[in-house]
Amino acid sequence: MPKCTMVEALNLALDEALGNDQQVCLMGQDIGVNGGVFRVTKDLQTKYGADRVMDTPLAECGIIGTAVGMAIYGMKPIAEIQFSGFTMQAFDQIEQNMARYRNRTQGRFNIDMVMRAPYGGGIRAVEHHSESREAYWVHTPGLKVVIPSGPRNARALLAASIADPGPVIFYEPKAIYRAFREDVPDSPETMELGKANIAQSGDDITIISYGAMMRPAREAVEDLTELHSINAELIDLLTISPIDTETLLQSVTKTGRCIIVHEGHQTCGVGAEIAARLAEGGAFEYLVAPLKRLTAPDIPHPYFQVEQHFLPDPDDIIGAARELMEWT
Amino acid sequence: MPKCTMVEALNLALDEALGNDQQVCLMGQDIGVNGGVFRVTKDLQTKYGADRVMDTPLAECGIIGTAVGMAIYGMKPIAEIQFSGFTMQAFDQIEQNMARYRNRTQGRFNIDMVMRAPYGGGIRAVEHHSESREAYWVHTPGLKVVIPSGPRNARALLAASIADPGPVIFYEPKAIYRAFREDVPDSPETMELGKANIAQSGDDITIISYGAMMRPAREAVEDLTELHSINAELIDLLTISPIDTETLLQSVTKTGRCIIVHEGHQTCGVGAEIAARLAEGGAFEYLVAPLKRLTAPDIPHPYFQVEQHFLPDPDDIIGAARELMEWT
Amino acid sequence: MSGLEPDKPIEASCDPMQASPPLPASGFNTRAIDLGRIECLQILDEHGDIEEGLQPDIEDNELLRVHRAMLLSRAFDSRMLAMQRQGQMGTFAPNLGQEACMIGQVWPLGDEDWFSPSYRAFGAQIWRGWSMERLMTLWAGYHDGFPPPDDVKDLPFSIVIGSHVLPATGIAMAMRRAKDPHCMVVNFGDGAFSQGAITEAMNFAAVDQAPIVFVCENNGWAISTPLDKQAGNEVLAARGAGYGVHSIRVDGNDILAMMTAMKEACDRARRGEGPTLIEAITFRMSLHTTADDPTVYRDESLVEPWHNRCPIRRFELWLTRTNRLTTQDCDRIREECEQEVLDARAYFRKNATAKPREIFDHIYDTITPELESQRMDYLRRLDRKGVE
Amino acid sequence: MSGLEPDKPIEASCDPMQASPPLPASGFNTRAIDLGRIECLQILDEHGDIEEGLQPDIEDNELLRVHRAMLLSRAFDSRMLAMQRQGQMGTFAPNLGQEACMIGQVWPLGDEDWFSPSYRAFGAQIWRGWSMERLMTLWAGYHDGFPPPDDVKDLPFSIVIGSHVLPATGIAMAMRRAKDPHCMVVNFGDGAFSQGAITEAMNFAAVDQAPIVFVCENNGWAISTPLDKQAGNEVLAARGAGYGVHSIRVDGNDILAMMTAMKEACDRARRGEGPTLIEAITFRMSLHTTADDPTVYRDESLVEPWHNRCPIRRFELWLTRTNRLTTQDCDRIREECEQEVLDARAYFRKNATAKPREIFDHIYDTITPELESQRMDYLRRLDRKGVE
Numbered sequence A, B: 001m002p003k004c005t006m007v008e009a010l011n012l013a014l015d016e017a018l019g020n021d022q023q024v025c026l027m028g029q030d031i032g033v034n035g036g037v038f039r040v041t042k043d044l045q046t047k048y049g050a051d052r053v054m055d056t057p058l059a060e061c062g063i064i065g066t067a068v069g070m071a072i073y074g075m076k077p078i079a080e081i082q083f084s085g086f087t088m089q090a091f092d093q094i095e096q097n098m099a100r101y102r103n104r105t106q107g108r109f110n111i112d113m114v115m116r117a118p119y120g121g122g123i124r125a126v127e128h129h130s131e132s133r134e135a136y137w138v139h140t141p142g143l144k145v146v147i148p149s150g151p152r153n154a155r156a157l158l159a160a161s162i163a164d165p166g167p168v169i170f171y172e173p174k175a176i177y178r179a180f181r182e183d184v185p186d187s188p189e190t191m192e193l194g195k196a197n198i199a200q201s202g203d204d205i206t207i208i209s210y211g212a213m214m215r216p217a218r219e220a221v222e223d224l225t226e227l228h229s230i231n232a233e234l235i236d237l238l239t240i241s242p243i244d245t246e247t248l249l250q251s252v253t254k255t256g257r258c259i260i261v262h263e264g265h266q267t268c269g270v271g272a273e274i275a276a277r278l279a280e281g282g283a284f285e286y287l288v289a290p291l292k293r294l295t296a297p298d299i300p301h302p303y304f305q306v307e308q309h310f311l312p313d314p315d316d317i318i319g320a321a322r323e324l325m326e327w328t
Numbered sequence C, D: 001m002s003g004l005e006p007d008k009p010i011e012a013s014c015d016p017m018q019a020s021p022p023l024p025a026s027g028f029n030t031r032a033i034d035l036g037r038i039e040c041l042q043i044l045d046e047h048g049d050i051e052e053g054l055q056p057d058i059e060d061n062e063l064l065r066v067h068r069a070m071l072l073s074r075a076f077d078s079r080m081l082a083m084q085r086q087g088q089m090g091t092f093a094p095n096l097g098q099e100a101c102m103i104g105q106v107w108p109l110g111d112e113d114w115f116s117p118s119y120r121a122f123g124a125q126i127w128r129g130w131s132m133e134r135l136m137t138l139w140a141g142y143h144d145g146f147p148p149p150d151d152v153k154d155l156p157f158s159i160v161i162g163s164h165v166l167p168a169t170g171i172a173m174a175m176r177r178a179k180d181p182h183c184m185v186v187n188f189g190d191g192a193f194s195q196g197a198i199t200e201a202m203n204f205a206a207v208d209q210a211p212i213v214f215v216c217e218n219n220g221w222a223i224s225t226p227l228d229k230q231a232g233n234e235v236l237a238a239r240g241a242g243y244g245v246h247s248i249r250v251d252g253n254d255i256l257a258m259m260t261a262m263k264e265a266c267d268r269a270r271r272g273e274g275p276t277l278i279e280a281i282t283f284r285m286s287l288h289t290t291a292d293d294p295t296v297y298r299d300e301s302l303v304e305p306w307h308n309r310c311p312i313r314r315f316e317l318w319l320t321r322t323n324r325l326t327t328q329d330c331d332r333i334r335e336e337c338e339q340e341v342l343d344a345r346a347y348f349r350k351n352a353t354a355k356p357r358e359i360f361d362h363i364y365d366t367i368t369p370e371l372e373s374q375r376m377d378y379l380r381r382l383d384r385k386g387v388e
């Protein structure tokens, strides 16, 4: 398989799922003839027909609500919300039905579906098109939340999310939809949900991130080694709910220092949860420096002329790491 | 003024607001003739008319959406959502308009409104009637979130929320709507938003809570003193967003130990945020024991036959405090 | 980027003065659009008389089954109210006076059809195969009562008003795709109909031509809110028409009309002819729920006329007049129903068990590590308290 | 708890066999309900001919003002497209062919009336008093362009499709309460109309009799989704009727019809006679936005007939034929408009400034302590990067 962008890798995973399981179907705005506004579903309607790759009316609540019904009936819908900012329109159906139906019916009705949406900033878009509100779903009982960081794990994680018997929120970091290519194996690949990936081992400090922020994090980790002789361990969460606490604890009990980097807002964000788990769990006694979060501040993603300085960058990470290394 | 329940105190605050400011109006389901399903708006329609105390159609999104418009025009709507679980139906209007209009228009349109809703468990209600999802709003830029813990501060905080020029989410712990009475002064009373209250001073350990959980927390604190000679400092947050970090830090730098108690789910909840601030901020070096959260687990509030053991109780708090005191 | 010169605007592809005759036919039709009519169906009037020529072709034993179901619903209703008043039951929503609506809408359904009820639909649930003890378990706050029985194609009832209509529509959409020749019936109230989610559902169903029947039980009230504060147009069926959903109005207190209209709508759906909206006109004669006190907000005089419109009364007038039943039969069935309810209560009292140790068991297919650790903490609390 | 005996059920207050004649008049009316008709208004046809007797009484200078506004909109449109292609502009949504709709709907509004536009409404925004440089600033991604000018009673346009309609309705409800004798006009697309929030808004407005005009610009497409996949009933005006909102259909490419219908609807609203829905039939001739490529999903042949239906062309045919303008005048005005746009661009280029230091300034009236500390961190980042 030639090198793929994330968009191509996701298209591949969807194609494989549609091909392997008659119950899988896709639904969303403009995903059919148009192949999705980011072309993630390109050509799939031609291949699988309009009843399995369905253009829906412009109503997100309607999309998720009917997808829940389809899942109850036994289909496996993969619903696309055109931008994650518009999941707010479907919040009620996500929280009240998608996340809770299984529990409500004591497992009689499993909601085996995936809600996909591009999320995050960095594409010079208008307001409401750059949201990173995965924490809403992480705080919502009954859901799993998955966020890939590159083409290869995007395909494998999407496959795993589709295979998971319950409802999964799959957020795609659109800033890196086409930012780089990766080799993707010829045969279908999957990954276990709930497992973080140690992207780089190190002893001095743990850096935890996910999604598009893995790019500045990687850059920072390289510079830290090369320029500052700091060996950082870089962890890519991949599954944001449930969090692979075990892997995080192991790393931080080893390094004693930790920085959490994400695009979402700070207060009650994913970084807060990770910090709390470290500070109350087995890692507390190993901590030699305060924990540090580098996140979007608690303001709406700014208009695109000024968004380029909004999110943490490699220098922020390097600065924070150096500070923590010097902390006594 | 005789001793009031929280319901009566809230009614009083609303009455005062309607009486003092022609722009204040109330809207919601069954708040008019019926006086609200919990009678918080009792008699107010008779007193102020159906144009200022409005029964709305059964559509939460419609209620918040039109309230935003009224606020833009210059009114000061106080919108009631019958149970906080149904705020999900209005999530889009809350996040996209109520919280963001001010920023979108650079202050040209201030959304001077309050969304009130009873929240939390403990009244033997059916599913979706016991939610404690204040963390959604705490994570949402642009809002303030206020939760009283007794009749007197309920009245003062509601007055302050109405007076605040921006959008405020006011969650009422319905478990204590009528649980106890307090003296409430004759003349209108207000309080500063953003300030936590040190409900009891102590040196050994800090216990942070809010809303209905202040009751078990108070009980625990008494028992800790009397039975275990542990002098806990009890902090009532009152405003959940913004959090009075200063007061929390001061307390924890003094005590070195901290327990956070709330009804909301644990992951990415308010406790996570407080723990994170303590573990990264000025308190880290003073911490002598791990932080501890006592919250609802990450599952939907259970059916009412089994809800009585769902939330942290005084013994949990006492147990945790004693453990932390012994931690070395 | 295209290679355009900086100062040359892109050619407007519609240059006003360039287009040349001959012009095509007008794109705009100036003829007024007739929105059609909403038919209003009543078969059996308040006097127990049948409208000339409208008597439906329904077998007697079906009529008697339906009659019994209405009585059973009413027996359950009053018993549940009593139990609630005695502290043996949680908040309960009575259905007094809406029994024709309730039973009529599920009568045409077979085991392979689906039903998605609102929360006031216990009579229909019993008809569909929910045991009364299960419903008691449910209303008494035990989780075990909530999932539909294994062999019943129902959704659990909806607590969040209106939130079940989209999932019900999704099921119908899936049925069409699966070439499943059955249908879905979903019901909701006049208040619920104010939720935008329901119009989204009607639109999805209409676009998809999904086999679904929307039943709006217009009982005039949503807690304290009367229809005229709820809706700008009190003909709720007109909304369906607006969305391309075949719509009719039915006397919801007339069981024969309900059965007839529902049968027709279900058959339409099964034939692949798309969705129907049935606005059933009825009246909430009793409390909204046991937590409610209607004397605060509505005049008893509004309830008064509905006593004579009682769907059971009307049906029995006709059944007895046409010698399908005697009044003695009616009394006997009423007693039998009462006994059935008491038996269910006995069973419920004996068997309902709170299972506090199971509250984590159904969130995920396989519990997640973080939830497992929270579960352990919780179980320790139960242990400490000595809770089984 | 009441003092009921445990085994006595609560009396069903509607006992079927007890109620006694004489019966009251039937509670159910069996007469079919006529849903009425949707009038369809066209005044100026594609040939530039006026429908007999329909010529509106509008002063010439008003007609010329409107004509100019349509040309200005089109000049702005193509210039913005060019700027976007040259990398000087963010994603932009053109309005080609919808100018009559756009301008016609704001024409009857005075300074004290309100307007809440969708995102494709720049022509109307310019009419309302938004400078073109402000709109350029906005589309180029500067926050400064987004708030309405101080003296303009507009909402900023809506990016989340359909989300502005409820706030607009709330403003109208507030106006009625304030006895403000003006009105609100809100517009949205055929796609937007699938959002349940819009039916909630229509219902709130109808119940409240709020002074609002809903304008649905039915241009046949929502990005790649044609109307027949969007709506089960393609007569979108029928939805308004379903909710008790006075509804009509208008040829949206006919400026005289738009002006006439809008004037009437606004006057109705101002007189306190409640809301109106106007479905304006038009066509999105160009791209959805500059990020879109319609050749992927729609056949050019669908666009073709609309060239001859161009609202500007049609209007100019009539204006010139009736000697209100010469074709030379038209060319001159077109040039003047082009120059105005270029002037705006020059101003925009000179003055648009990114203000990264201000992004925290408008969240709250007074910044909160936690936000202030985040702001400090952020400003340090800017300092480090040497950003002003």
Ligand SMILES: Cc1ncc(C[n+]2csc(CCOP(=O)(O)OP(=O)(O)O)c2C)c(N)n1
Pocket: B029, B058, B060, B082, B086, B089, C120, C159, C160, C161, C162, C188, C189, C190, C191, C192, C193, C219, C221, C222, C223, C284, C288
């Ligand atoms: C989304 C939502 N909002 C509010 C409520 C509270 N509530 C429960 S029943 C009800 C009225 C329902 O009226 P209607 O739909 O007419 O049904 P009816 O009670 O008449 O059967 C309300 C407001 C709720 N359960 N869900």
Ligand SMILES: Cc1ncc(C[n+]2csc(CCOP(=O)(O)OP(=O)(O)O)c2C)c(N)n1
Pocket: A029, A058, A060, A082, A086, A089, D120, D159, D160, D161, D162, D188, D189, D190, D191, D192, D193, D219, D221, D222, D223, D284, D288
């Ligand atoms: C809630 C929401 N969903 C989806 C989108 C993405 N989107 C932007 S414009 C558009 C189509 C709008 O169609 P219509 O309402 O007909 O307006 P038109 O573009 O034709 O003017 C979509 C789907 C959005 N901005 N907001």
Ligand SMILES: [Mg+2]
Pocket: C189, C190, C191, C217, C218, C219, C220, C221, C222, C223, C284
């Ligand atoms: Mg009702």
Ligand SMILES: [Mg+2]
Pocket: D189, D190, D191, D217, D218, D219, D220, D221, D222, D223, D284
């Ligand atoms: Mg459109």
